[in-house]
Amino acid sequence: MQLTGAQALVKSLEMQDVEVIFGLPGGAILPVYDPIIDSSIRHILVRHEQGAGHMAEGYAHVTGRPGVAMVTSGPGATNIVTPLADAYMDSIPLVVVTGQVPSSAIGTDAFQEADITGITIGVTKHNWLVTDAADIPRVVAEAFYVATTGRPGPVLVDVPKDVSNATMDWYWPETVDLPGYRPATTPEPAAIEAATELIVTAERPVIYAGGGVLKASAAAALRELAELTGIPVVTTLMARGAFPDSHPLCLGMPGMHGNYTAVTAMQQADLLVALGSRFDDRVTGKLSAFAPRAKVIHVDIDKAEIGKVRRPEVGIVADCRLAVEALVTALRPQRAAGLLEASRLGAWSRELASWKERFPLTYDRSGPAAAAGRPGRSPRLKPQFVLETLRDATPDDTILAAGVGQHQMWASQFWRFEHPNTWVSSGGLGTMGFAVPAAIGAKVGRPDRMVWAVDGDGCFQMTAQELVTASAERIPVKIAILNNAYLGMVRQWQHMFYEERYSEVYLSPDLPDYVGWAEAMGCVGLRVEHPEEVLAAIEKANQVDDRPVVVDFRTDSMEQVFPMVPAGASNDDIVVHPSQRPGTAAGAEL
Amino acid sequence: MSPSAGPGTGAGPSGRPRHHLLSVLVENKSGVLSRVAGLFSRRGYNIFSLAVAPTDDERFSRISIVVDVDSAPLEQVVAQLDKLVNVVEITELHPDEAREAELLLVTVVADAERRAQVFQLVGVFGGQIVDVGLEEVTVMLAGSPSGLDDFEELMRPYGIIELQRTGRVALPKLGGRSPSTARREQQALESA
Ligand SMILES: Cc1ncc(C[n+]2csc(CCOP(=O)(O)OP(=O)(O)O)c2C)c(N)n1
Ligand SMILES: [Mg+2]
Numbered sequence: 001m002q003l004t005g006a007q008a009l010v011k012s013l014e015m016q017d018v019e020v021i022f023g024l025p026g027g028a029i030l031p032v033y034d035p036i037i038d039s040s041i042r043h044i045l046v047r048h049e050q051g052a053g054h055m056a057e058g059y060a061h062v063t064g065r066p067g068v069a070m071v072t073s074g075p076g077a078t079n080i081v082t083p084l085a086d087a088y089m090d091s092i093p094l095v096v097v098t099g100q101v102p103s104s105a106i107g108t109d110a111f112q113e114a115d116i117t118g119i120t121i122g123v124t125k126h127n128w129l130v131t132d133a134a135d136i137p138r139v140v141a142e143a144f145y146v147a148t149t150g151r152p153g154p155v156l157v158d159v160p161k162d163v164s165n166a167t168m169d170w171y172w173p174e175t176v177d178l179p180g181y182r183p184a185t186t187p188e189p190a191a192i193e194a195a196t197e198l199i200v201t202a203e204r205p206v207i208y209a210g211g212g213v214l215k216a217s218a219a220a221a222l223r224e225l226a227e228l229t230g231i232p233v234v235t236t237l238m239a240r241g242a243f244p245d246s247h248p249l250c251l252g253m254p255g256m257h258g259n260y261t262a263v264t265a266m267q268q269a270d271l272l273v274a275l276g277s278r279f280d281d282r283v284t285g286k287l288s289a290f291a292p293r294a295k296v297i298h299v300d301i302d303k304a305e306i307g308k309v310r311r312p313e314v315g316i317v318a319d320c321r322l323a324v325e326a327l328v329t330a331l332r333p334q335r336a337a338g339l340l341e342a343s344r345l346g347a348w349s350r351e352l353a354s355w356k357e358r359f360p361l362t363y364d365r366s367g368p369a370a371a372a373g374r375p376g377r378s379p380r381l382k383p384q385f386v387l388e389t390l391r392d393a394t395p396d397d398t399i400l401a402a403g404v405g406q407h408q409m410w411a412s413q414f415w416r417f418e419h420p421n422t423w424v425s426s427g428g429l430g431t432m433g434f435a436v437p438a439a440i441g442a443k444v445g446r447p448d449r450m451v452w453a454v455d456g457d458g459c460f461q462m463t464a465q466e467l468v469t470a471s472a473e474r475i476p477v478k479i480a481i482l483n484n485a486y487l488g489m490v491r492q493w494q495h496m497f498y499e500e501r502y503s504e505v506y507l508s509p510d511l512p513d514y515v516g517w518a519e520a521m522g523c524v525g526l527r528v529e530h531p532e533e534v535l536a537a538i539e540k541a542n543q544v545d546d547r548p549v550v551v552d553f554r555t556d557s558m559e560q561v562f563p564m565v566p567a568g569a570s571n572d573d574i575v576v577h578p579s580q581r582p583g584t585a586a587g588a589e590l
Numbered sequence: 591m592s593p594s595a596g597p598g599t600g601a602g603p604s605g606r607p608r609h610h611l612l613s614v615l616v617e618n619k620s621g622v623l624s625r626v627a628g629l630f631s632r633r634g635y636n637i638f639s640l641a642v643a644p645t646d647d648e649r650f651s652r653i654s655i656v657v658d659v660d661s662a663p664l665e666q667v668v669a670q671l672d673k674l675v676n677v678v679e680i681t682e683l684h685p686d687e688a689r690e691a692e693l694l695l696v697t698v699v700a701d702a703e704r705r706a707q708v709f710q711l712v713g714v715f716g717g718q719i720v721d722v723g724l725e726e727v728t729v730m731l732a733g734s735p736s737g738l739d740d741f742e743e744l745m746r747p748y749g750i751i752e753l754q755r756t757g758r759v760a761l762p763k764l765g766g767r768s769p770s771t772a773r774r775e776q777q778a779l780e781s782a
Contacts, residue, residue, distance in 0.1 A: 121625055122632050126675040129620070146675060180617060180678040304669035 005133030006031035006164040009097065010039050012140035015172055018068050020044060020059065020444055022052035026072025027112060029099025031164035044444065044473055049076050051437040051466040053083020057092050058441030061424045062399055062449075064217065066093040066147050067441065073099045074112030077158075078119065082431060085123040087154035089428025090238060091215055093147040094154035095140075102162040103131065117158050125153035133166035138173050145176045150183025151302040152215055184301050187318035187326050194314045195273075195297045196330045200339050202271035202295075204348045205231045208254070208283075211238030211427070212276015212300060216320035219243065219420040222275065224328050228335055230342045232352060234262040236277055238427045241417035251352065252361075255283040256565050257409040260359035260576055263563065265352055267571050269294040276300060276320040279309035280428070289570035299323045361413050362577050363559070380556040381531055383407060383482045387414040390452065390480060393538045397422060399451045401439035403459030404430045405489040407482040409561045411454040422449075433462030439477045440470045450478070450542070457483040457507055457514075464517065470548045471522030478541050478549045479523075484557045485509040492560050509554055518550035526551045609638050610664050611688065611760055614653040614671065615679040618644060622676045626653060633670060636661040639757030650678065654759045683760045690760040693730070694738045695720070699749035700727045708748055715741050726751055 003011065009032055013021070020042045025033040036043050046052040049071045056067025067087075071080050077098040087094045101110040117127045126146050128139045139157055147155045199205065213222050219242045226233050226249045233243045234254045243250050254262040266272060266283075272294045277283070284290040287309065298305070298312035299320055306315035316323050334340055342349075363384040387410055400415055401424040402408040408425060417423055424442050426434040439453035460481050470477055487505040494502050518525030524544050528537045528551060541549040562577040616622045623642060630637050636658035644651045657667055668680050683690070700708040708727060712719060717731035731741055735758045742753065765771070 117621060118624065121621075121628050125673075178675060181675045302673070304666065304673060306669075307663075308666055308669075 001170040002167050003170045004031065004035075004164065005130075005136055005159065005166050005168060007035045008133065008136040008168055008170060009140065009159065009164065010035040010041070011170065012137045012172075013041060013068065014039060015137075016066075016140065016144045018066075021068045021070050022046055022055040022059075022441065023070035024049055024052060024072070024076060026074075026076050026099065028073035028101055028161045029070060029076070029097075029159075029164075030072075031161060032070065032097070032099065032159070043070075044469065046437075046469050047465040048463070049079035050082055050433065051440075051463055051469065053080040053094070053096065054086070054431075054434050054437035054463070055441030055444070055466070056094050056096075057083060057087050057090075057434075058401060058424050058438030058443075059445040060087075060092045060094060060441075061438070061445075062421050062442045063445040064215075064421065065445075066095050066144060066152075068095050068097070070097040071099070072112070073101055073116070074114045076112075077114055077116040081120060081123065082429075084120055084154045084156065086426050086429040086431045086434065088123045088125070090426065091152050091211060092154065093152040095143050095147050096154065096156045098156060098158045099164070100129070100158045100160040103160045104162070106160065116156065120156050123154070124156050125151075127156040127158065129158045130160070130163050133163050133168040136163075136168065137171055138176075141173045142176045142178060146178070146181060150181075151212075151300075184303065184317045185319050185322060187299075187316045187323040189326075191314055191316045192323070192326045192330050195316065195327060196334065198271055198295055198297055198314060199229060199231070199273065199327070199331065200334050202231075203345070204269050205229075205271040205273065205345070206251070206265050206269040206294075207231050207233040208236070208266065208272050208274045208277050209233055209239045209242050210236045210275060210277025211242075212320045213239050213242040213324075214276075214420050216276060216301070216322075217420075218275070218321035218324050221321050221324040221328065223247070225324050225331075228328055228331055229340055230345050230349075231273065232265065232349075234258070234266060235417075236280070236283055236427075237412055237425060239277070240412055240415075240423040240425075241420050244418045245416045246418060251356075253412055255280075256285070256567070257413065257561050257563065258283075258565075259361050259413065260563055260574060260580075261352055261355040263565065263571050263574050264355055266291050266294070268351075272296045274298045274300075274312070275324060278305050284309070285565045285571040286569055289572060359563075359576055359580055362579060363562075364579070379531060380558075381529065381534070381554055383410050383484065383553070383555040383559055384414050385531055386480065386482060386528075386534055386553050386555065387411055387454065389534045390454075390538055391415050393535060394452065394542065395450055397449060399424060399439075399442050399446060399449050401425065401435045401442060401451065401453040403435035403453075403455040404432045405456040405459060405487070406484070406492060406559070406561050407454050407456045407459075407488070409489075410482070413561075432456070432459040435459055436463045436477075436479060437466045439479070440466055440475050443470075443475050443477045453477060453479045455479055455481050456488065457481055457485065457509075458487045460514070461507075461512070464521070467518065467521040467523050467548050467550065474546060476545045476547055476549075478544075478551070480538075480551050480553060481514055482555045483509055483514065483552050484555045484559065486557055488557070488559075489561070491557075495560065496564075496566070514550060514552035518548075518552075521548075523548040523550050525549075527554070528552065529554045608658060608660055610657050610659050611683045611685075611690065611758060612655045612657060612668065612671070613681045613683055613760060614655060614677060615645070615681075616651050616653055616674075617676040617678060618649055618651050619676050622651070623653070625674050625676060626655070626671070629670060629674060630655075630657075630667075633667075634661060635667050639755070641757040641759050652759075654757065656758060681762070683762060687763050687765070688760040689763055690734055690758050691732060692735045692738050692758040693732045693756040694741065694753070695728060695730050695755075696742070696745055696753045697721075697726055697728045697751040698745045699725060699751065701725045704748055708745075711741070711744055717741070 515525035
């Protein structure tokens with residue numbers, strides 16, 4: 001069967017069971033957009049290529065399947081570099097197809113030429129410039145294989161226009177042949193045995209669960225391991241939902257804005273069982289002071305992560321699920337032999353419980369501080385209150401996306417994550433503007449679930465145009481803007497570390513008019529200024545299922561995220577909420 | 591700096607070797623060199639020298655990289671390199687387990703007065719005069735990197751006009767496959 005390169009490309013994507021492509025056409029990718037008309041694959045036309053990339057990420061986050069985006073050469077391709085970098089940092093499988101100028105024009109500074117394979121070498125797991133139409137099925141098969149196996153990640157396939165237009169004899173490769181690519185899978189029995197010994201003898205162990213647990217579908221195995229051993233679990237920003245927040249062994253999120261118990265448990269631990277986590281600086285704080293007495297078992301599918309930051313006593317290079325299952329199998333006899341009695345961790349559990357009780361996540365719920373300076377008016381609307389209300393007014397399995405900033409940290413802190421793959425957040429790159437398109441992609445992947453995005457006013461302005469895409473495609477996502485009129489996280493740093501000298505962080509609460517903007521984009525727009533209106537607005541939004549909803553929550557500009565470990569400080573110097581500091585009466589002003 | 595403490599042998603202040611030679615077999619795909627070189631700059635690893643050419647199998651090339659491991663632990667460099675899809679195999683070659691070689695071209699002042707001395711040194715090192723000018727000569731010398739360091743230092747006083755080295759290449763020593771071991775093994779087999 002003779003096909004054009006373009007037809008072969010679309011057919012190859014069909015062979016990979018792609019159900020949706022997020023994209024936007026242009027000159028160099030035109031040939032590929034023609035067979036799209038006849039394809040079974042759904043195409044979602046975005047308004048900016050960055051949106052396509054983040055949608056593909058959101059889709060991948062919640063489905064575990066690779067997200068696919070397609071854009072044209074030059075500016076189309078460079079517009080999707082940020083999502084590639086984001087996916088690379090957070091190990092999200094993406095396949096991005098870019099059009100390229102014709103082969104004969106490459107290297108001549110042709111119209112809309114950009115060396116996108118060169119540009120993206122550092123932010124993709126691998127990329128390909130296709131030089132022959134006959135290579136297309138092979139390259140597509142390789143691209144999906146590389147994106148989804150081992151440590152997942154983004155890949156890019158660059159297709160010159162003449163290659164799309166050329167003809168080839170169709171075939172489909174049954175296998176891929178990549179002599180230099182050998183992803184790890186099963187753990188070494190010796191390493192499992194060594195890890196088992198450390199686990200049995202530890203007195204203050206903590207499981208440090210990272211995003212790899214979700215990538216490897218290891219949440220159930222993790223729960224088994226925790227329950228078998230009685231070891232408490234912290235879930236990093238990338239692992240929220242990998243272990244239920246309601247579980248008695250769950251300590252919640254560690255790190256710069258983690259809760260006191262999670263942070264301090266790691267500091268005081270004598271054993272860290274790191275599962276698919278990478279000792280990120282936002283988790284460790286000052287590295288030389290991090291978990292100084294802990295031995296480390298580090299499970300990661302990426303060998304280069306083992307010892308990159310912290311040298312483990314036991315390194316296990318393997319798929320996280322297989323490794324955890326192997327640990328469970330190895331520990332069962334120990335349990336039967338009475339070596340894992342809960343009582344062995346009694347002192348540790350009591351200590352953790354006392355921290356939980358003394359230092360829960362908290363904020364000024366009402367009272368004089370919240371109403372200060374507003375005589376006769378209702379207290380200021382606290383962002384945490386909005387999140388708690390939203391959490392309690394939505395189903396357990398709601399998917400929550402977030403932007404980057406204070407609102408993201410509050411969302412991670414105050415939500416209760418009970419299920420894997422319900423949290424869609426940009427961790428490693430910290431990309432403002434992630435929330436709206438990622439939520440749209442998530443809703444496309446899981447139309448059966450309710451999808452909310454919690455966004456900042458700053459973030460929302462970076463990618464809000466994708467709500468036009470959502471309206472046009474009838475993708476009913478819901479956006480809660482925690483509108484504090486500031487680049488709040490930056491403001492917080494200027495407050496704490498630059499003597500309240502606020503430089504270029506003010507945004508205004510009503511420029512733009514978010515409700516008017518939402519309506520102009522075909523969404524329902526709501527505004528909430530007072531605590532007593534919060535629930536009604538959320539319930540109203542929950543009932544809309546034929547278009548997106550945007551709720552503009554006018555939240556307190558002064559609110560800060562606590563606890564906080566200042567950048568570069570030791571986790572021991574965690575700064576708790578003012579009301580929890582020694583000698584402070586609860587509810588005192590900051 | 592004495593010649594033997596020069597970059598060729600590369601002992602760090604602590605006395606441990608600062609330079610490691612990695613022999614990296616890569617697929618002969620376009621852009622593979624920039625993937626490898628880019629990884630080093632991206633991750634802040636220093637390349638001391640780099641030599642690349644196709645192998646006898648046209649699908650593969652071999653890149654010989656001398657890494658300055660003060661910039662990162664070798665193990666981490668190797669693990670990151672290994673993640674590149676086009677990198678097929680990485681071998682670390684310890685100087686005492688490898689045959690290393692490098693090529694040097696140097697144009698040095700050799701006026702009538704000093705020409706004989708220069709020629710003599712070239713002869714001692716087994717180099718070759720490849721070009722002769724009125725007041726200078728160009729010498730080619732192949733050999734061990736430390737020998738090249740020594741030669742370079744000895745040429746310096748005469749006035750080096752231009753110098754180019756290729757960076758080192760290496761293959762593992764035959765070790766177990768050397769004629770003497772092979773014979774011993776054979777004898778052991780026969781007597782058994
Ligand atoms: C693309 C991008 N630019 C800049 C930053 C730096 N940055 C981190 S948080 C933040 C403020 C975000 O403001 P907003 O969306 O209003 O969220 P808030 O912190 O107020 O909740 C900024 C500017 C970033 N993370 N991403
Ligand atoms: Mg804000």
